[in-house]
Amino acid sequence: MSLFDLLALTLVIFASRYLFLEPALPLRLNRHLRGMLRYAGPAVLTAIWGPVVFIHGEPGRFALALPELAAATLAALLAWRTHRVLLTVTLSMTLYFLLRLW
Amino acid sequence: MNAAPLPHPGRRLARGAVAIAPLCLAVVPWGLLAGSYAVGSGLSPLEGQALSLILFAGAVQLVVIGMAQDGASLAAMLLATAFITARHLLYGLSLRDRVGTLPLRWRLPLGFLLTDELFAVCTRHDAPAFDRWFMLGAGLVFYLVWNLATLVGVVMGETLPGIEGLGLEFAVAATFIAIVVPNLVDRPLWVAALSALVVAVLAAHLGIPGGLVLAALAGMGAGYVTEQVAP
Incomplete structure (x- = not known):
């Protein structure tokens, strides 16, 4: 990978992060877009974790696998009841690895 | 709001650092993998570390390393990168009314540090009202942990046993579930x-x-x- 490749990739990534933070960009969010953005967090993060839990194999297909399903359920319950990220991650990962070993 | 004056910037930095700590835990194995995979696929240690230092994008790094090894063209790598990184546009859009009003010396570093994890801690239901120092603290700690994990991965190289098969993806999934559900x-x-x-x-x-x-x-x-x- 050449230095030029690295710089080109950097540019694409940085642009995607920075573009809309630039006030000189002539962009005024209308009421509807602003309203949709309230849901950006849960929507994007769920779009990331969903396939990890429900897609398996190569090429990836929808499938239910006990370790992912059980550990994700435990994570959701713990998160709902305790609101504690570290506790949730630690316990659900433990269950996940136990089920995989078993 | 004319509430009590904000605490010292150092304390707000520290708050951000604490808030992102659990998310750092889940990203350590990914950093190890990004480092060991880079040197294992023929990149020099410096190149492997540079990916984490400059790109600072886990999924893109792993994909690009694999593509480079297969001899993919730059155009193909850029296209794959664009697809993976497009979600950051939504983060920028969401934070535009808060970060976009800051001076350039704040916008540039906060933009550079804007990852899934940083966006997650900044938009948690119990996150403090937007605070640039909180965001900076969280972002810097995450950057540091990512790069230290990469460094360890680069140094250990291929001696690192195959951690790919351990289900690292699930660590990220668990973290995001933990953030999303209370929201x-x-x-x-x-x-x-x-x-x-x-x-x-x-x-x-x-x-x-x-x-x-x-x-x-x-x-x-x-x-x-x-x-x-x-x-």
């Missing part, structure tokens, strides 16, 4: 998350590229429509 405090938020879930899984199952952004937009739209129609 679902009303019906539109539930609809947004469930819609994104269904579309993301369906798109992945069908092998549709850009499924992540598609799913995110579907979730956002569904949440907003629910809020307007049946809150």
Whole structure:
């Protein structure tokens, strides 16, 4: 990978992060877009974790696998009841690895 | 709001650092993998570390290393990168009214540090009202941990036993579940998350590229429509 490749990739990534933070960009969010953005967090993060839990194999297909399903359920319950990220991650990962070993 | 004056910037930095600590835990194995995979696929240690220092984008790094090893063209790598990184546009859009009003010396570093994890801690339901020092502290700690983990991975190289098969993805999934679930405090938020879930899984199952952004937009739209129609 050449230095030029690295710089080109950097540019694409940085642009995607920075573009809309630039006030000189002539962009005024209308009421509807602003309203949709309230849901950006849960929507994007769920779009990331969903396939990890429900897609398996190569090429990836929808499938239910006990370790992912059980550990994700435990994570959701713990998160709902305790609101504690570290506790949730630690316990659900433990269950996940136990089920995989078993 | 004319509440009590904000605490010292150092304390606000530290608050951000504490808030992102659990998310750092889940990213350490990924950093190890990014480092060991880079040197294992023929990049020099310096190049491997430079990816983490400059790109600072886990998924892109792993994909690009694999593509470079297979002799992919730069155009192909840029296209794959664009697909993976497009979700950051939504983060920028969400934070535009808060970060976009800051001076350039704040916007540039906060933009550079804007990862999934940083966005997650900044938009948690119990996150403090937007605080640039909080965001900077969280972002810097995450950057540091990512790069230290990469360094260890680079140094250990191929002696690192195959950690790919251990299910690292699940660590990230558990973290995001832990962040998202407490945020679902009303019906539109539930609809947004469930819609994104269904579309993301369906798109992945069908092998549709850009499924992540598609799913995110579907979730956002569904949440907003629910809020307007049946809150």
